[in-house]
Amino acid sequence: MFGYLIKRSLRWSSGILLVLFFSYAMMFYGAGDPIKRMFVDLREGSTSVDEAMIEKIRVSYGLDQPFPVQFANYLGKLMQGDMGYSIREQRDVMTMVRKRLPISMQLGLVATVLGALIGVPLGVVAALNHNRRLDALIVSVIVFINALPIFVTGPLLLVFLVLVLKIIDVPFGWKGIFDSQVILPVTVLALGPLPSIVRMTRIGMLEVMGNDYIRTARAKGLPERTVILRHMLRPVLIPVVTSLGLIMITLVNGAIFVELIFNIPGFGKLTLQGLQQVDYPIIMTVVFVGTIIVMVSNLLVDFVYPLLDPRITRD
């Protein structure tokens, strides 16, 4: 058990390190001299800053050091929560993340809960009606939702609800998670993980339904509800819970589009800002934080998995 946890921790932390190394190398060799870029960016094409001055600043930031030293310095600073300064805004990137990330986290959390609350019952209903019309309907709707990317469904829903049905006003901006404006963004965001939740629940249910212990449960006179909730759903939900890593990927990717479409000042919007202004410290931080979120949820799943399914650590 202990060895298993160590092994999984090593796997995901080495992954984070690999991503950090890769992204740092990309920026180091791809982005060019950050100090020079700072001045060129501030005054377009200006040569008023002389070389000696630039060199001085470069040395003061440790940018004259070779790649391994700079990378080690970067890691050291990262450990202390220092993610560098935004080139354009001259602000601490960490503060920006701390302000923006909670907004996206709230949206993501509500979207996950919504996805599970809709997806699991849909999967159960589809499995209970296996090979009937309702099953076919649910499966085909899920195929469509899965096929359409979020930046297609979002705009289409907007046009449909605002212009065709005229039942809502344009949701725009951020007024807190309890404001009714979040309904549409959260719904669109929840469409990302929904198909895999429904599919996994449905397939799991179909596998479990034929088992002997289900027949036993029915034979001893348990009400159908108890059979479904306690005997079928429990083993089925394990793979759903363990796909948290995948769910997080769809949420991190989805946040970028949803926050662009609905103009929500969250983590995704920060990503866009870094992207549009070619602000490398922001891009690096965003990649780092996104990776951490996904890797930590993977690690969490690995830690919880043995508790849900004791068979896993036996080999």
Place this chain on the structure above:
Amino acid sequence: MLVKEGISVESESSSSVIMMKAVGKEGSLWGAGFRRLRRNRLAVFGLLLVLIFFVTAIVGPAVAPYDFLSQSIDEAMRGPSALHWFGTDALGRDIFSRILYGARTAALVALTTTAISLLIGIALGCLAGFLQGWVDEFVMWITDIVMSLPSLLLAILVNTALKRPVAMWFGQMYIQTGNPVFLNVLWLDYVLVFGALALIGWAGYARLIRGQVLSIGRTLYVDAARSLGANTGRIIGRHIVPNAIGPVIVAVTQGMGAAIVAESSLSFLGIGVQPPNASWGSMLSDGLLLWRTFPHLMVIPAVTIGVIQIGFIFLGDGLNDALNPRQ
């Protein structure tokens, strides 16, 4: 010994000839697969959409009613009409022509990124599957990490980081060769998109191909072929490739759909294929600014991306049922 080997190879091939003949009564394996595909109405529908997509990509710009670049302020922001089937955009460009031209962008990106990622995937997957041991562990470690990353962020990182070096390299190549290809900003966008998408796309193929190599390598018929004296080349060519190709074709079909979506998502965010070149993604994000008054600007590219994507998904699912009947 030599003679013995010759005989055994002979007998091995003749046994497979008998097998082929037995199968041949009901048509070949591929014929059976094709018939299963034809019976699947959704798959045929998907195939039709995919064919329309590729034909449009080839002939679309030639048959487009207008030049996809020609602007006219008088005609700007028109809704769909007989003159402009899908209306015009903010610069008065014909949206139908731009959609047709965008199909070429999407097809080019889909084919190239799928080809690059498939090649990397085949190389690494075969390496891992055949050598096993620490090579396998290492390749699978990287594959797992790439597959468990927020792929869009990685594509953004690669795209922004490589922009400057690739632009500089383009400049140098132009100075050295004088070839006007290297002055074209369009190709710069394409190279960046290919690089970013191939980088996140190869991992799925590598994992699939490694799995195929490992599982087919363990089957009894490969054991039989080996014990009958077939060499590695023959085992790969006659046994592993024909049996592994079905799932790979399915993965390639789905991968192409995914590559189209990935390209439009990058263009949507403003880092993929940039205007004035037509990309469905950038058309969609242009429409986002004015959708309340001119919803057609946003709806048309969105529906186009959705329809093509559904075509690839249906075809992929149909191929999966047709080519992998054992599942």
